[in-house]
Amino acid sequence: MRRSIVAAAAVGVTALALSGCAGTAEPGGGEAQTIKIAVQSDPGTLNPITNATNASESVSTFGYESLLFYPTGEEPQGLLAESWESTTTSVEFTLKDGVLCVDGTPLTATDVKSTFEYAAADETGSPYKGVYFPAQGLTIEADDDAGTVTFTSEAAQSFLAETIGALPIVCASGLDDPAVLDTEFHGTGAYALESSSPGQSYTFTLRDDYTWGVDDTTSKTAGLPGTVEISIIESDSTAANLLQTGEANIAQVGGSERDRLKSTEFAQELEVPLRPGLIFFNQAEGRVGHDLAVRQALAQAVDRESVGPVASAGRGEQITTLVSEFGAACTAMDSSSAIPSYDVDAAAAALDDAGWVEGADGIRAKDGKPLSILMLYPASESQGVTAAIELLQTEFKKIGVDAVPTPSASYTDVIFSGGDWDIVWAPIFTSLPSDWAGILGGEFPPNGGNWTYNANQEYFDLVGEAQALAGADSCDAWQAAQDSLFSNLEVLPVYSSTSTFYGAGAEFGMSKSILAPTTIRVTE
Template structure:
């Protein structure tokens, strides 16, 4: 089955299914504050999404902006059953999921959303190389829409433990948006609670609350008390600047990472949320001809890197070692632990493994084989935090100890590099998912340029374990998915480091997060 894994890699933060309920602590204003209607608030995002097509832009910044204007079939709160957004009810098995839409769902242009519109969104995504292919839906899924019954049925060619949760997460685009998809890059055509009314690219996105929104999860409507009437989303890339603007009152909601949070501890906020930051994951280029195609080299690299030391640096001392690819706020199988499958930090074992693989130390201390130096490109996003940059530099130091020339390679568009089959060996890619089955899409399928298997993964043991796990439904499948994850770690498709945290602050505003994005319909302005 061909899978385009581009998915969740956007900046690469993506794709978690809608997850709310992150751990929270409230300031003095929390809990007793009264909601305020008709207010305008200012929210910061750390990056500009560029084109805002919700189907083709799966970056963290893209989903930040899409959340205002687009709904999905379902949403998922951590530790709770799924909630319907566009879906009134649903039935599922590992191969079929049938959704019945709520009645009277209106697009921003006033037309009613139909089952055919839902089907058309998936068809558009499939035909246009959406990064969600193979993650939110199988490219060969059969979709039947019945407008009169308001039902959409998905039939998978292969079992999927979390079929409803997966297809239920795709943003749904209204018919007017699909008539001229080029407009999706600059306008929104969804059923979300907010309408995009003004854009200053790279600076601000302004949204106004619709007066006809009645289908939100858990009864949220346009009349829900405390929903802001206007939200101005500003692009503020600097942590320090966001912290300054929260202190000065220029922002009402913003996230801050690293040590900039220290000076906000004494401030009186309506809400403070500790959020899991994009995890520190290193992926290996296993394409033929790369040194990292050899498991012995990948293992030696893992042996050479102290995950605790590097992880503490990357998370500014606020993180925890990753033992699974599904975080605690994930939608399923959050208790998996594959740490025993990872190679230990052992410099001597690293050197011994490289010797056995034929890589001998040269006169300059760098290993060579067949006249080629063991030089490894360490690709990472140019706009990563200072702490991640420092962690990459520490990796370079540690690799040199065992005779590997690690070359830090920051790039503003590293996803273009990996999906095009470009020049890289290791990539620091903080991919965030909330289902173990998502990884089968990210790490499977055809190689670039014919598919999205950008790590060139050929781990047949993993593929077989995925096939077995997929036959089981829901939580009953978690043990099988853990075995598949063990295979990813032991074969070093992925080397996990630390998860960090970022802190979201609200001045006169309370809120929750979905995926890695602020949930607009969770915002309540308070006083």
């Protein structure tokens, strides 16, 4: 049995695979195979520019591609781009020859430019704006004859090529009327959407004209599945059952459900730090988290050594950085000294000093307003995370805080829309430290994506210093910025958590956060 450990982002994907026949393209000249994949929640709208959820990315990757491909733990490779040259303020991508959209039309440099212009438009509301590309001060030039796209940023960016290279590219047929992107695929991916039943399944068939994949993958590559059926499966237990009964070739399983799979032989196992436990605070005016003293008290009330093992089912460790060892850059950062220590007495004293008085019921109040918080978390999380949320509720009550667990199947909609929440357990995994400048910066909702309402000017200044440095030379500066995030409690890192992909009769790889379609190979 071959085992390997790789990283993935906070992707809620469960993969299931069954061998079968299909009347589609036949890779390597043999009989086409069917692979079944399941995600833990329905992606909803299929627009790859407006929907940044893990479920959406896990589905859209079959129909859309980006300029670069991100093999775990390695340097980016060209996907739609043949080559690129970059500095901290500009990057020029040269497109591969012969790239075709799903409708058979050639992909042009203008299509790439238009995709970014669509994503940058205020009316689009793309959450990638300010994360994958600068929200302001970006100019784009396209040369269709030369096949080049040049991006120039007024502000320096440490990883300009790496971030711009991650945005899914949409073909002209989709950009002409973006409304069609909600239900149709208009990209260059190796697979075409054959049918869909929202909330249940999505079926893709291998294109017969795909020739530009990473590692020279084409429609004729041996072992590449001819049909991919994506289903919605929420339960780790169900995934484990399918593996044990031989009904699944590929499945992702988390928590203790993996224990019963130890005796089973698999072609491949990939353990991924999939869903890091991070607590974010709503700092909007009028929310209790707007007061740093309250954020500090809540953070000091969290016993990370107790909460973490519960959340991860004993398979993890404390987080001291927002970029794990499996990230693409600055993986050695360690901001443990900036994380508040567990101290219930200090937490209670901080609330006393801030004027929050404990009542007869043990709950504090100030100016007649009880200290009550909504603890938002993804409804699809594991039993371990649910138990950890309940433990946090108990910990917060010790310092006089009434914490109300609030599971949500669409928690990202809540936070991005400026909805009702005070703290959120959000499993956000990034591969670059600069990603956080976009996630925790910019305008507040609904005008921007700064959903924590972060106004930490020290962090913004430190980001500016880090962005002026290129690549690895920027890591010390990025750690200083990360220290500021932790000490000012924009985010409290708790514990890493892993999930495992199992392959029986199939092998696969990942790009950044998700299963990469053209890496799937049927081996039996």
